[in-house]
Amino acid sequence: EEAPMLAERVAAGTLPNVDERLPKTPRVVTPYDEIGVYGGTWRRAFTGASDDRGPQKLMEPRIVRFVQTGPETFDIEPAWASSYETNETSTEFTFHIREGLKWSDGHPVTTEDVMFYFEDVVGDDNPWPWPSLMEQGDSRAVISAADDLTFTVTFEQPSPLFITRLGREYVWMASPKHYLSQFHPSYVSTDELAAAASAFNVEGWQDLWGRRGKAQSFWLNPDVPTLSAWTVKTPPPSEQVIFERNPYYYAVDTEGNQLPYIDQISHDLFQDVETLNLWVAQGRIDLQQRHMRVGNFPFFKENESSGSYEVVVWNGLEVDTLWPNQTTSDTVMAELFQQADFREALNVAIDRDTINEIVFAGLATPMQAGPPKGSAIFNEELVGKWAGYDVDRANELLDGLGLTARDDDGFRLRPDGDTLEIVITTALFASDINMLELINEFWSDVGIKTSLDVVERTLYLDRVNANEIMMGHWPMGRAAFFLIDAGSYAATLMDNSWANAWGEYQLDRGKSFAVAPPKDHMIYDVWSTLDAALTAGTQEEAIALGADILAMHAKAPNWVGVVGAAPNLFIRSNRMGNFPAGFIRDDITRDIGIIPTEQLYIKK
Amino acid sequence: MTGYIVRRILWFIPTLLAVSLVSFAIIQLPPGDYLTVLESQMGAEGDYNPEVVARLRERFGFDQPFMVQYGKWMWAMLAHGDLGYSFEWRVPVSSLIGEYLALTVIVTAATLIATWLIALPIGIYSAVRPYSIFDYIATILGFIGKATPNFLLALVLMWWAFDTFGADVSGLFSPEYANAPWSWAKVRDLIAHMWLPLIVLGTSGAASLIRQMRANVLDELQKPYVEAARAQGLPEWKVILRYPVRVALNPFLSTIGSSIPELFSGAVTTAIVLNLPMAGPMLLRALVSQDMYLAGSFIFLLSVFTLIGTLISDILLTLVDPRIRFEES
Amino acid sequence: MNEPLLTLTNVEKHFPQSNGFLKPAAAPVRAVNGISFSIAEGETTALVGESGCGKSTAAKLITSAITPSAGKITLRTRDGNILDVGSLRGRARKALWRDVQLIFQDPFSSLNPRMTVKQIIAEPLRNFDIAHGQEATDLVADLMDRVGLQPGTMSRYPHAFSGGQRQRIGIARALAVKPRLVVGDEPVSALDVSVAAQILNLFQSLKKDLGLTYLLITHDLSVVRHSADRVAVMYLGNIVEENTTAALFKSPRHPYTQALLSAVPSQDNQDKPRIVLTGEVASARNIPTGCPFHPRCAYATDVCRLTAPTFEQLPTGGRVACHTPLEFMP
Amino acid sequence: MKDLIRVDELSIGFGLKNWVIPAVEGVSFSVKPGETLGIVGESGSGKSLSARAILGLVPPGGLITSGSISYQPESGDAVDITSLPKNGRAIRKLRGAEIAMIFQEPMASLSPVHTIGNQIVTTLRQHADLSAAAALSRAIELLDQVGMASPAIIAGQYAHQLSGGMRQRAMIAMALSCSPRLLVCDEPTTALDATTEAQVVELLMKLQQDFNMGMIFISHNIGLVSEIADRVMVMYLGQSIESGATEHVLKSPAHPYTRALLNALPAFAEAGAELATLQGAVPDLTARPTGCSFHPRCAEFAGPQCETERPAIQVVTNQHLARCHLHE
Amino acid sequence: MSNALSHESAALKAYAEASGWRLGWAKFRRHKLAVVSLYIVGLLYLLAIFAEFFSPYDYSDINRRHVLAPPQAVYVVDASGQFTWPHVRALKGQRDPVTRRLNYIEDPENTFPVRLFAPSKPYKMWGFIPLETRFIGVSTPNRQASIFLLGTDSLGRDVLSRIFHGARISLSIGLVGVALSFVIGIILGGMSGYFGGWVDTIVQRTIDLLQSLPTIPLWMGLAAAVPPGQDPLVTYFMITVILSIIGWTGIARVVRGRFLALREEDFVLAARFSGASEMRIILRHMVPSFASHIIASLTLSIPEMILAETALSFLGLGLQPPAVSWGVLLKDAQSLQVISQAPWLLVPGLAVVITVLAFNFLGDGLRDASDPYGKV
Numbered sequence A: 001e002e003a004p005m006l007a008e009r010v011a012a013g014t015l016p017n018v019d020e021r022l023p024k025t026p027r028v029v030t031p032y033d034e035i036g037v038y039g040g041t042w043r044r045a046f047t048g049a050s051d052d053r054g055p056q057k058l059m060e061p062r063i064v065r066f067v068q069t070g071p072e073t074f075d076i077e078p079a080w081a082s083s084y085e086t087n088e089t090s091t092e093f094t095f096h097i098r099e100g101l102k103w104s105d106g107h108p109v110t111t112e113d114v115m116f117y118f119e120d121v122v123g124d125d126n127p128w129p130w131p132s133l134m135e136q137g138d139s140r141a142v143i144s145a146a147d148d149l150t151f152t153v154t155f156e157q158p159s160p161l162f163i164t165r166l167g168r169e170y171v172w173m174a175s176p177k178h179y180l181s182q183f184h185p186s187y188v189s190t191d192e193l194a195a196a197a198s199a200f201n202v203e204g205w206q207d208l209w210g211r212r213g214k215a216q217s218f219w220l221n222p223d224v225p226t227l228s229a230w231t232v233k234t235p236p237p238s239e240q241v242i243f244e245r246n247p248y249y250y251a252v253d254t255e256g257n258q259l260p261y262i263d264q265i266s267h268d269l270f271q272d273v274e275t276l277n278l279w280v281a282q283g284r285i286d287l288q289q290r291h292m293r294v295g296n297f298p299f300f301k302e303n304e305s306s307g308s309y310e311v312v313v314w315n316g317l318e319v320d321t322l323w324p325n326q327t328t329s330d331t332v333m334a335e336l337f338q339q340a341d342f343r344e345a346l347n348v349a350i351d352r353d354t355i356n357e358i359v360f361a362g363l364a365t366p367m368q369a370g371p372p373k374g375s376a377i378f379n380e381e382l383v384g385k386w387a388g389y390d391v392d393r394a395n396e397l398l399d400g401l402g403l404t405a406r407d408d409d410g411f412r413l414r415p416d417g418d419t420l421e422i423v424i425t426t427a428l429f430a431s432d433i434n435m436l437e438l439i440n441e442f443w444s445d446v447g448i449k450t451s452l453d454v455v456e457r458t459l460y461l462d463r464v465n466a467n468e469i470m471m472g473h474w475p476m477g478r479a480a481f482f483l484i485d486a487g488s489y490a491a492t493l494m495d496n497s498w499a500n501a502w503g504e505y506q507l508d509r510g511k512s513f514a515v516a517p518p519k520d521h522m523i524y525d526v527w528s529t530l531d532a533a534l535t536a537g538t539q540e541e542a543i544a545l546g547a548d549i550l551a552m553h554a555k556a557p558n559w560v561g562v563v564g565a566a567p568n569l570f571i572r573s574n575r576m577g578n579f580p581a582g583f584i585r586d587d588i589t590r591d592i593g594i595i596p597t598e599q600l601y602i603k604k
Numbered sequence B: 001m002t003g004y005i006v007r008r009i010l011w012f013i014p015t016l017l018a019v020s021l022v023s024f025a026i027i028q029l030p031p032g033d034y035l036t037v038l039e040s041q042m043g044a045e046g047d048y049n050p051e052v053v054a055r056l057r058e059r060f061g062f063d064q065p066f067m068v069q070y071g072k073w074m075w076a077m078l079a080h081g082d083l084g085y086s087f088e089w090r091v092p093v094s095s096l097i098g099e100y101l102a103l104t105v106i107v108t109a110a111t112l113i114a115t116w117l118i119a120l121p122i123g124i125y126s127a128v129r130p131y132s133i134f135d136y137i138a139t140i141l142g143f144i145g146k147a148t149p150n151f152l153l154a155l156v157l158m159w160w161a162f163d164t165f166g167a168d169v170s171g172l173f174s175p176e177y178a179n180a181p182w183s184w185a186k187v188r189d190l191i192a193h194m195w196l197p198l199i200v201l202g203t204s205g206a207a208s209l210i211r212q213m214r215a216n217v218l219d220e221l222q223k224p225y226v227e228a229a230r231a232q233g234l235p236e237w238k239v240i241l242r243y244p245v246r247v248a249l250n251p252f253l254s255t256i257g258s259s260i261p262e263l264f265s266g267a268v269t270t271a272i273v274l275n276l277p278m279a280g281p282m283l284l285r286a287l288v289s290q291d292m293y294l295a296g297s298f299i300f301l302l303s304v305f306t307l308i309g310t311l312i313s314d315i316l317l318t319l320v321d322p323r324i325r326f327e328e329s
Numbered sequence C: 001m002n003e004p005l006l007t008l009t010n011v012e013k014h015f016p017q018s019n020g021f022l023k024p025a026a027a028p029v030r031a032v033n034g035i036s037f038s039i040a041e042g043e044t045t046a047l048v049g050e051s052g053c054g055k056s057t058a059a060k061l062i063t064s065a066i067t068p069s070a071g072k073i074t075l076r077t078r079d080g081n082i083l084d085v086g087s088l089r090g091r092a093r094k095a096l097w098r099d100v101q102l103i104f105q106d107p108f109s110s111l112n113p114r115m116t117v118k119q120i121i122a123e124p125l126r127n128f129d130i131a132h133g134q135e136a137t138d139l140v141a142d143l144m145d146r147v148g149l150q151p152g153t154m155s156r157y158p159h160a161f162s163g164g165q166r167q168r169i170g171i172a173r174a175l176a177v178k179p180r181l182v183v184g185d186e187p188v189s190a191l192d193v194s195v196a197a198q199i200l201n202l203f204q205s206l207k208k209d210l211g212l213t214y215l216l217i218t219h220d221l222s223v224v225r226h227s228a229d230r231v232a233v234m235y236l237g238n239i240v241e242e243n244t245t246a247a248l249f250k251s252p253r254h255p256y257t258q259a260l261l262s263a264v265p266s267q268d269n270q271d272k273p274r275i276v277l278t279g280e281v282a283s284a285r286n287i288p289t290g291c292p293f294h295p296r297c298a299y300a301t302d303v304c305r306l307t308a309p310t311f312e313q314l315p316t317g318g319r320v321a322c323h324t325p326l327e328f329m330p
Numbered sequence D: 001m002k003d004l005i006r007v008d009e010l011s012i013g014f015g016l017k018n019w020v021i022p023a024v025e026g027v028s029f030s031v032k033p034g035e036t037l038g039i040v041g042e043s044g045s046g047k048s049l050s051a052r053a054i055l056g057l058v059p060p061g062g063l064i065t066s067g068s069i070s071y072q073p074e075s076g077d078a079v080d081i082t083s084l085p086k087n088g089r090a091i092r093k094l095r096g097a098e099i100a101m102i103f104q105e106p107m108a109s110l111s112p113v114h115t116i117g118n119q120i121v122t123t124l125r126q127h128a129d130l131s132a133a134a135a136l137s138r139a140i141e142l143l144d145q146v147g148m149a150s151p152a153i154i155a156g157q158y159a160h161q162l163s164g165g166m167r168q169r170a171m172i173a174m175a176l177s178c179s180p181r182l183l184v185c186d187e188p189t190t191a192l193d194a195t196t197e198a199q200v201v202e203l204l205m206k207l208q209q210d211f212n213m214g215m216i217f218i219s220h221n222i223g224l225v226s227e228i229a230d231r232v233m234v235m236y237l238g239q240s241i242e243s244g245a246t247e248h249v250l251k252s253p254a255h256p257y258t259r260a261l262l263n264a265l266p267a268f269a270e271a272g273a274e275l276a277t278l279q280g281a282v283p284d285l286t287a288r289p290t291g292c293s294f295h296p297r298c299a300e301f302a303g304p305q306c307e308t309e310r311p312a313i314q315v316v317t318n319q320h321l322a323r324c325h326l327h328e
Numbered sequence E: 001m002s003n004a005l006s007h008e009s010a011a012l013k014a015y016a017e018a019s020g021w022r023l024g025w026a027k028f029r030r031h032k033l034a035v036v037s038l039y040i041v042g043l044l045y046l047l048a049i050f051a052e053f054f055s056p057y058d059y060s061d062i063n064r065r066h067v068l069a070p071p072q073a074v075y076v077v078d079a080s081g082q083f084t085w086p087h088v089r090a091l092k093g094q095r096d097p098v099t100r101r102l103n104y105i106e107d108p109e110n111t112f113p114v115r116l117f118a119p120s121k122p123y124k125m126w127g128f129i130p131l132e133t134r135f136i137g138v139s140t141p142n143r144q145a146s147i148f149l150l151g152t153d154s155l156g157r158d159v160l161s162r163i164f165h166g167a168r169i170s171l172s173i174g175l176v177g178v179a180l181s182f183v184i185g186i187i188l189g190g191m192s193g194y195f196g197g198w199v200d201t202i203v204q205r206t207i208d209l210l211q212s213l214p215t216i217p218l219w220m221g222l223a224a225a226v227p228p229g230q231d232p233l234v235t236y237f238m239i240t241v242i243l244s245i246i247g248w249t250g251i252a253r254v255v256r257g258r259f260l261a262l263r264e265e266d267f268v269l270a271a272r273f274s275g276a277s278e279m280r281i282i283l284r285h286m287v288p289s290f291a292s293h294i295i296a297s298l299t300l301s302i303p304e305m306i307l308a309e310t311a312l313s314f315l316g317l318g319l320q321p322p323a324v325s326w327g328v329l330l331k332d333a334q335s336l337q338v339i340s341q342a343p344w345l346l347v348p349g350l351a352v353v354i355t356v357l358a359f360n361f362l363g364d365g366l367r368d369a370s371d372p373y374g375k376v
C-alpha cells in the first residue's frame, strides 16, 4: 500500500512502484492505536532559524533510535540499519544497511555513503569536525566497510555507551555521496565550488556544509537526498516551511503500508509565543510540544473544545536544581557550602509541594535531582532524600553550624559578621522566576537571605566558565542515561556544577581558578569511578559503576533539586491519530522523536 | 531645484557613512558575538561542539578588530552592494530582508496614510469648532491612543477579536497565502489582515497629528488672509480647505521623514505581538542572536529610508509650499 | 563743534549669504554700501530712507552691535581721544556703550518680559558699576521720573505698561549710563500718534537738559522735520543726500529725496503734486550698477546707468550723490 | 444721489461671560457712490470693527448689538446687512462682488500658497459664471489695470515674490475684480513706506474715479486722509466723536480730541516746537469713563456734565457733527 | 496719570507686579484638564514616594493561599442586606481538577472590616523607618483575612501594592531620564544655538543622525550592551541613560531653537548694550525666558520615557524581576492566559495610560502657560 499522492505519481510514471522503493526488509512500525489513513497536513509552528531542531527532531534520519518500552524505560532499535552487532569488549560495532534502502531521490544507500561521511564530511580537513562520539580516550574510531551494506566501527578502548550515544547525537553516519560530492573540494574544482556556492547564494563552499549548511542540511535544501520520513519542500527563510513525504521512506506499518501516513508538515513562523497560543486556541496546530508552556495549562485546557484539541501530558526528565558552588570565590560562602549540614539545611527548608502547586499547577513531582525511575541506575533513596519540608530541622542544622547571630532584619550572620546572603544566578530561558522567588521566601523563613541575578543565557555560561557564580540555577537533565552526561555528578558539567574550581581542575583546561579538591574528598572517588565506567567493557559493568557514583552522592546532598517530572504539554488536535500520552520527553530520547512520527495520521 | 536635490544627495554620503558606522557600533556593543549565542543554543540542544565554534569563529572573522570588520562590511556593500551574511539563516542578508522590508514599508506607509486620513479631518474639525464636545472627545480619545502601550493594545485587541469573533487577526496573511506568490487574492488577503496593525499603530500617532493639525489650523484661521478670503465671498468650507488647511498641511509633509523611524519603532512591539512578518521582529531576533550583519543592515537600511523620507518630504515641501523655494533661492 | 562726535568713512556692511554647506555662495547682501557722514555733538541727525535701505544696519554699526566689513567709524571720547568703533572688542566695546546707546524700535520686544522695570533699568547701572543697592534704586527712580514714569511702578513687569510707557522704559535704560550719543532706530514708528508725540517731546527735553546727541532713524519725514537738525537720506545702502533739515526740505537736490518729500502728506503741501516713483524697488541683494537709483529716476541719463555718482559737497550747502542734482531753490 | 451704504447707530460688543463690552457704540455714517469717507482715530478706537461689520465679518465673539447697516444695491430695495445670516449665501453674494475690502497687511492678507492669479480667479469665478481661461485673462487684465508691469508673469507668482507695493496692488486688483460698488480700505498703506504709499494712494484715487466707487478709507494717518477723503469721521473709544467734510473737520476741528490729535502730529507742528500731547492713555474698553468717554484726557473741560452725561451728537455747521458738550 | 494710578485696584496692582511665572500659573489654571492632571500626577508621586505606607502589603509578600486571586470587592451591605462598616469577604481558592485553574469563591459569612491606618506586620519605610501601620488594611490579622483590591499575581502578591511600588521606578525613570536628557540637551543645544558655526553643524548633524536611527533598535543595541545581572539600581540607571541618549536630541533642538530665536531678540541686544557679560546674558536674560518652554517640553517627554520603559521591558531588554516597574508588571501580564483568566494583571497598563495621559495634559497646559504674554 502506498499513499494516494504517490500512487498518482506512480501511475503517471514519474515514480517507480512502491515495492521498488522500499528496502527488502522495511522497518516495521507498530502504530500506537490503529492503522492510519494516508494524507493530510500536520500543522506546526516554529520561531525561525534557531528553532531548526524543532522540525528536525520530528524526522531525524538516524541509524539507530530510541523507543519507549515502558512508563520510564527505553530501548534502542536499528532504524535505517537493519541490525547491528557489538563485540564483547565493546570495541567493535558492525552495522548492516537495509538492503534496497534508498535515498529520497531513489539512489541506493551503500557503505560508500558511510565512508564518504567519515572521510570527506567530518574530520580535520573536512567541512565538519570529527564527532566526539567517534572518539574514545585519545584515539578516533576506525570505520571500515566490509561490503556494500556492512561496515564496522572500531575503537581502541572499550566504548560501552557508543550505541546509546548514537541514538542521541547528531551523527547521521552516512551522507549522500552522489549528491554532496559535487560540493566537495576533493571531488570538484575550485571554480565549480564557487559556482555551487553562488548558486546557493552563500559566501563560500564551506557554507554549504555543517549544521546550517545550505546544501547538506536536509531542512534547508530541498534537493539533498535524505533518509528522513519527510523532506523539505519549502525551506526557510519562509513564512511557512513545508515538508513533504519521502517516497522512498524505508518503514511500513504492520499491514505493510508504506509510512509516513501524513503527506505534509507545515511550520508557520511566529514571533511571539502568544501568537502561537492563539493559534492553538483556534485549532490551527495539530501536534506540538515546543513552546507550549506549563504555565498556560489552564488556558490550553479551557480552549480545548473551541480549538478541538486535547492537551496531552508527557513528563520531562529534568529536575529544576540549584547548584551551590562549593568553590565560589566568596570564601566564606564556599566554606559554608562545603558543610554537608548547610547543604542539607538548604534542601529541607524548601516546601516543594507548594512550589509544585503554585508554579506547576500541581502537575510536576517534588523530588531531589537524580536519575529518574526506570533508568537503569535509579536510586530511590537519592531521589527522595532531603526532599521533605522540615523548617525545624533546617534551623537546627543551621544553628548547629553556629549561624545563630541575626541581623536587624532577622537574617543570619555569616561567621565573618556579614549577612548570610546567597546570590542565585539564573538564565532567563531556563528558569521560572516564580519558583526562585518562592525559594527566596522559604529560605528567608530560616534566616537565609537570597537575591536573584537574572542573566542572559550566554552570560550565564560566561559566568560559569569564570567561576563567578555563587549558586547557579540550571536544570539537571538528560538523566535517563546518566553516564552520558555524568558531568553533573563529577562537577565537570560546568552549568550543572556544584564545585566549579574542582571541576576545572579535573577537566584541566588551564583555567586559572582551577584548584585541587581537599584530600580525601569524595569527588576523587567519583572521578575515578566515572573513568572506569566510561571505559568499561560492557554496558552492564558501566551501569554498576554508575550506581556506585550515585551511592556516593546519596551520603550528603551536593545540590538542591526542587521539582522534576514536570509536565510537558503536547497540543494534539482531535484529528491527529496514534499519538500516545504519558511518555517521557527528554532531549536524549529525542523529544517527540521517541515515537515514530511516521505512524501519526490525520483522521478523515 | 535640481541643484538642491543634488546637494542633498551629496550630503547623503557622509551621513550614510556615519549611519553605517553607528549601526555597526550598535550591534557590536553587546558583549559576545553570534558564536557565543550559537554556543548557548547548541548547549541547550545538547550538541555543543567547541571545535565547530572555533572553526566558525575563524571563518566569520570574529577575531578581527572592529574597524577591520566594519571596513570589510562597508567595502562589500560599496563594491558589490552586498549587505553581508546572516549567520543565523546562512544566507546573504540581501536575499533575506527584501520581503520583510517591503512589507514593512507597505504597513508603515499604510499606517501613515490611515493616520492622516483619520487625524486630519478630525484635527480640522476640532480647529473649526474648538472647545466643542467633539473637540474634547477627539482629544481625549486621541491621547488615550497615544498613552496606551502598543503591545498592550495589540494583545488586548487580538484577544478580543478571538474571544468575540473567534477570528484570527494575527499575521499579515492567512496561512494559505503565506507562501503564495503575489496575486490579487493575496493582496486582498493582506488588506483584510491590515486593519488591526493599522489601528494599533495608527492610534499612537493619530493623537499627536490631531493636536498638531488642530493647532496649525487654529493658528492659520487667525491669519488675515482667511478673513480676506471670506471678504471675497467664498463659502466657509472653501475658505477653510483652500487656505488654512493647505498651509497647515505643510508641517506634516516635513514630518514624513522623521515619522518613519518613529513608526518603525512603534511597529516592533506591535509586529511581535501580532506576528507580522515585518522588519522589526526580525531585527529584534537578529539583535538578540547577534546576527550582526543582518541587524546592522536592517538598522542601516531603515536609516537610509528615513534619510530618503526626509529628502522626499523636503522636496515635497518645496513643491507644495512656494515660500520655501523662495528662501532657498 | 569743530570735531564731530561720530564720523563714518566709507563704511560698508555686507552680509554673506549663507546658504548652508555645499552650496555655491550667493552674492552678499550689501546692506550698507560705503556711507560717510558725521554727527556733531549736540545735534540731532536724522537718517531717513525706505524700508530695507540699510538704516538699521547703519545703526547697529554705529553702536558696535555689528562690525563693519570695510570703512571706519570713529567716536570722539569724553577726553578727546578718537575711538575706532569698528574694531572694538570685549571690554573696550563695553566702554563704548557708556557713550553710545540704542533705543529700539519695538517697545514690546526690547524689554525682557521676565524682569521688573527696576531690574531692567538697573541692569546697566549694575553692569557698568555705576551704582548698586539702594543707590541704584534711587537712580532708577530718578531716571523714571525724568522720562515721565511713576517711580512707584518700578516693581512692575513690562506687561503692565502701555506702548508709550514701555518706550520710556527703554529710554530710561539707555540714559542710565549717561551716554553722549543716543541712536534711536525708529523709536516712534510703532506708537500711536499721541504717544509718539510724547516721546518726541521727551527727546527734545532730554536734549536740552542733558545735551544729548541723537541719531534718529526713521522713515517718517514729518518726524524728521519736527525734530532733526540735519538729515541724511539713504537709498539702497548709500547716502544720497545730506543737509540741514530746513535746507533739505526746502530744496531737495536728489531726485529720490524729492520723491520722498512729495510723498509726505501734510496740510500745506496738499496742492503740490505727488511724485510717484515708477519701477520696482531694487533689493540690497542685487544693487543696480551705476547710480543705484537710476532705474526709478525720472531724470536718469546714460551716465547714471554706468557710473555711480560720488558724494559731493554742494556749494549751496549739503552734500548729494547725483550726477545731475536738482536745482537749488532758495 | 442715494447713499450706497448707510450705517445707523451701529453698536458692536464683545461678550465676556455675562456682560458685553461695547467696542463700537452708536456709530452712524454713510457713503455715496464716488465719495470717499475717511475714518481716523487712535488704535483700538473701533475703526476696523465698523468696517468689517459692513461685510458681515464681525470677528467671533463679537456681536452687533444694535443698529443697522443698509446697503443699496444697484436695483431693488436696500438690504440690512446686520439681518443677514452670518456667512450665509446672501451676504456672500455681496462680499467681493459689490462690497470689497482691502486689508491692512497686504502680505498676510494674500494666501501664501496660491498664485496671485489663482486668488483673483477664485474670486471671479465665485461671483461670475466664467471659464477658468476667461477668468485668468480677466485677472491679468485687472493686474494690468492696477499698474503691474508684466501682469501675466505676476499672475503666476506668489505673494512673497512681490514687493510690498506690488502685494498691495494685487490686493486691490482682487478687490476690484468684480467691480464692487463700495470699497472698504482698512489702513491699506500702514505697512508701506512713504514712496510706495504714494503709489498706492495714487492708484486708489484713480480707480475710484474710473469706477465711481464709494470708498471707506480707514487710517490713523491724518495727513493721508486729509488728502483723499471727501468727508472724515473721527473715532474715539468706539464712538464717532466728530464727522463732516474733510476741510471742516481737519481745518477747524470741533471736538477737543480731534484738536489734540492734530496738534500731536509732527507734520502739523512747527519744527522743534513742543508737540501738544494728550494726557493719559486710551482707557481700556472695560473701564470706559462715565459721561463723555474723552473727559479724563480732555483739556477743554466744558463742565461737570462731561463727567456724568454722555454728550449727544451736535451739529456744528452744516454736515459737520461733533459729540461734545461744548457744542450744546 | 497720577489720578489713574490712585484709582487702581489692588487686583490691577497684583497683575502689574506679577512675574511671568505667576502669570503663567494663572494661565495654566484655566486649562482644566491640565489642573486635574497636575493633581493626578501629584497623587501618583505621593503614592510612589510613600508606596510602603499606601500599599496594603509588601510588594514581594507571597500569599500561597491567594495565588491569582481576583480583586476583592469592598462591601457595605452584609449578607442579610444590612448596611455595615465596609468589609471584605474571605476568599477560598479551589483548583479546577481538569483545567487546574484556581477559582475563588467569597464567603459571605466570613467577613473582615476594612480599616484605614490598619496595623500590619512591621515593615520599613524606605528601608529604614520601622512602621507597623498601613494606610489601608483589614483589621483582623488572620490567615484568611486579605484585602486584594486589585487581585493578586501568580505568586499571590498584591497587585495594588506592586503597582504602587512599580510607580517608584516607572515614575522616576521619566524624571531621571528627562533630567539627563535635559543636561545633555541643554549643554549641546545651548552650545549649538549660542555659538552657531561649526559647533552648530556638528551638533545638528549628530542629532539628525541619532534621529534617523530607529529608536527601538538603538535601545535594543544599547540595552543589550548593559551587562545584565548588575545591581538592579545600576541596570535602572543604565536604562535611563539609554533612554536619554535618544531623549536629549529633542530637547537640544528646542533649546537650540530658543537660543537662536532669543539671540535675535531685541531685549538680548539691549542687555548687551547694558553692558551685561555673555554669561550674564545667557543666565539672567535668556535662560529664564525659555525655562518655561523647556519645562513644558520636558513634561511632554516624561511620558515618552515611561512608555519606553514598558516597551523595553516588553522586549525583555529592560529591568528584570524581582525589580518591579510597571513595565515589568506588564510583561507579566503579556499573555492570553492572563487576559483570559486574570485580567486584573493588566491594571498596571491602566496605571501607565493614566499617567501618560496626565503628563500629556499637564505638558499641554504648561506649554500654553509657558508663554504668559502671548494671546489669551
Ligand SMILES: Nc1ncnc2c1ncn2[C@@H]1O[C@H](COP(=O)(O)OP(=O)(O)OP(=O)(O)O)[C@@H](O)[C@H]1O
Pocket: C015, C029, C030, C031, C049, C050, C051, C052, C053, C054, C055, C056, C057, C058, C219, C283, C284, C285
Ligand atoms: N543679518 C543680516 N543678514 C543678511 N541680510 C541682512 C541682515 N540684516 C539686514 N540684512 C539685509 O540688509 C538690508 C538692509 O537692512 P536694514 O534692516 O538695515 O534696513 P532698514 O533700512 O532698517 O529697513 P526697515 O525700515 O525695514 O527697518 C535688507 O535687505 C536686509 O534684508
Ligand SMILES: Nc1ncnc2c1ncn2[C@@H]1O[C@H](COP(=O)(O)OP(=O)(O)OP(=O)(O)O)[C@@H](O)[C@H]1O
Pocket: D014, D023, D041, D042, D043, D044, D045, D046, D047, D048, D049, D050, D059, D060, D061, D062, D220, D285
Ligand atoms: N475678537 C475680539 N475680542 C475682543 N475684543 C476685540 C476683538 N476684536 C477687536 N476687539 C476690540 O475692539 C476694539 C476695536 O478694535 P478695532 O480693530 O476696530 O480697532 P481699530 O480702530 O481698527 O484699531 P487699529 O488702528 O489698531 O487697527 C479694540 O479695543 C479691540 O481691543
Ligand SMILES: [Mg+2]
Pocket: C055, C056, C057
Ligand atoms: Mg530697520
Ligand SMILES: [Mg+2]
Pocket: D047, D048, D049, D104, D186, D187
Ligand atoms: Mg484696525
